[in-house]
Amino acid sequence: MSYLKSIAIASAFFLAGLGHASAAQQEITVYKSPWCGCCTAWSEHMRENGFKVTEIKREDMDTIKRDLGVPEQLESCHTAMIDGYVVEGHVPADDVKKLLTERPKAKGLSVPGMPMGSPGMEQGNQKDRYTVIIYGDEGMGAFARH
Template sequence: MHTRYTLTRRRLLVGMAHAALAASAITEAAAATEGLPRVTVTRDPNCGCCIAWVEHMRASGFAVEVVEIDDVVPLKVKLGVPEALMSCHTSQVGSYVIEGHVPADAVKRLLAEHPDAAGIAVAGMPIGSPGMEIKGEAPRPYEVVIFASGRQNVFARYRGIFRI
């Protein structure tokens, strides 16, 4: 007995969702075996989007420690984050500073390439960046900036968590 299957939009979408879940599981398993360093996130205890970014990092295979303090600005200054790049939370991973809603993919690239820099940052809180997803709002393009003392350059461009 043969069953005929008609490819409907619903079946296509369900199949694509299953494929995405499988790919995500493989990616997370691979990241867990990469031996990624611990990320220490310093945040204001009243900021909710920071926790969403922490969950994004954990889902990408990073172990994350969260430190809550009332004023994160002195740490940003101490770590050399340029004022124009400051965001709501500051993280440290390896020898680098990660400022704001940087995609885990960019952090992994930074760690793999190990450039001579202080860190990378996403200035402000762009809609659609990790932790800043808003239901019903399309992700907006934004830049991940690499910085060091006296210099800043575009490290990557993203829309949501996808590099463009």
């Protein structure tokens, strides 16, 4: 292999790593009830995946959801904001990273309810199937299935 080709390959790997790191260093603000353990567990999941998490404990979560435009049918326990997007509920960190990389025209992502086995809702081997919903002014649809 030529010297220049080796440098090009090494540079590509370096730059790919930088792209992943920059996405993972995003700051996310999580609004949660002061008493919700699964919300705290989701914040920890996000930290473990490289996000800088700020938790804001609120008792008026309905107000937060209304102010941020979360449709009632997409509500869960906690609501987060990251880089102009709303993240509602137990959305996996990899789906948030994909959202930030692809930058679709959307208001945000949601995992409605609290499906067992989703990040922050782990309990033994129980894993519900669930869909991460992308939503915005143009409607809603499936973003990922788990």
